Amino acid sequence: MKKEIVISENNDLAVVIEDNRAAEFIIRSGEQLVGDIILGKVESVVPAIEAAFVNIGHEKNGFIHVADLPIPQRGKKNKAPQIKSGDKLIVQIAKAPTGTKGARLTGRISVPGRHLVFVPHDNRVCISRRITDSKERERLRRIAFTLKDPGHGLIVRTEAIGASEDELRRDIDELIERWAEILHEAQVRHSPALLYRDQDLLTRVLRDWLTADTQKVILEDQEAFDRSTELLSDWMPDMVKNLHLYRGKDSVMQHYKIHQELETALKPTIRLPSGGSIVIEPTEALTVIDVNSGKLTQSKSLQDTVLRTNLEAATEIARQLRLRDIGGVIIVDFISMDHASDRKRVIAHLEDALKPDKSRPQITSQFSEHGLLEVARRRQGQSLTEQLTKPCPSCHGYGRVRNEVYQATPTDRTLDLEGPDEPESIVEDLIEEPIAGPD
Secondary structure (H helix, E strand, C coil): CCEEEEEEHHHCEEEEEECCEEEEEEECCCCCCCCCEEEEEEEEEEHHHCEEEEECCCCCCEEEEHHHCCHHHCCCCCCCCCCCCCCEEEEEEEECCECCECCEEECCCCEECCCEEEECCCCCEEECCCCCCHHHHHHHHHHHHHHCCCCCEEEECHHHCCCCHHHHHHHHHHHHHHHHHHHHHHHHCCCCEEEECCCCHHHHHHHHCCCCCCCEEEECCHHHHHHHHHHHHHHCHHHHHHEEECCCCCCHHHHCCHHHHHHHHHCCEEECCCCCEEEEEECCCCEEEEEECCCCCCCCCHHHHHHHHHHHHHHHHHHHHHHCCCCEEEEEECCCCCCHHHHHHHHHHHHHHHCCCCCCCEECCCCCCCCEEEEEECCCCCCHHHHHEEECCCCCCCCEEECHHHHCCCCCCCCCCCCCCCCCCCCCCCCCCCECCCC
16 A cells, blocks of 8 residues: 655645545644643532533533542542542543533543653553564563653553664653653643643654655655654654655645545545445534445446445445544444345445554444444544534534634635535544553
């Protein structure tokens, strides 16, 4: 598979391109939200649901469950959390607000680095489940326990594969220093206050999306190229040769047709190769995807037509979930199939298509009698639609229009969103079971 990453800091945007098609968008907006560490103020405690509402300086208060509080503040079983209204609390946004719901918060802070994630209120070492080699897992486990301090935990990321002890030591030293700065800010600031926001777009993309199978990273200016060279010389020296400075006459956004990809990803209808289509309709509770056969005539029988359409739909659905960063519960209305073997084939095909997605979507049901299939995908941040559009003020929220984030990005085409009257009108994925420390 051909994999490239285009980074346009001037447009606050990066895109992962796989086999010449956009696979993921990374967008920097004024409110990054997920991953932000905030000094919040407890507004109310609700013992009946073992939770609290916390003022984090946003329009809606955040919600934190007792199980997500730091251990000293969780309280005893069946007792109210050991916090009260007015208390200051260091929290991290685990899930962005959606619809009428405020952000989901956690007191289990995690601070990400290139190879490791520092977890202050834990004492465990966890290894990425994507590290499958048993010898490498054991090597990294030993190093992690050697480096970590008592009372602090570590998550070993996939990017740590092959990293030396010195590289991991530098990573954890930087993370411990960053955590100390966060604690200092919490002491001197008034709540609510933002204590830490993850790093700039360029650094985040190179840290979290660049993998060894990336053939090319395209940068739009010399300054970004120089910074990338400096970062990768430390992190992944072998990847420096894959950095490319874009020198075309058109903008990098125009050359790679990124805005066209964005526009397509914001429309509800996606055409399939053989003439069918899927229609994606998000709601506050879940996302519904409808598979339509169109006017397929290529197959010899109706069953062949239905199977072909459903297989094409499964491939495109997996791509769109990742591209649009759709999280939560997804209900797919496939075209009904008469044969159990066809249904099994579609499920197996969808499972394979979902594997590259690092959010690890899971098929959580078998086909219902009406052809419905349920998929769950971890929701963290806002979906692409939520990031780039807002409810239309003219139709009371039934349609969506471009928001300020999208309008701030120069484009050579007008965004053409189909309204409701038209006929075709997003550090758990890293963690598996904890590994107990040495006695």
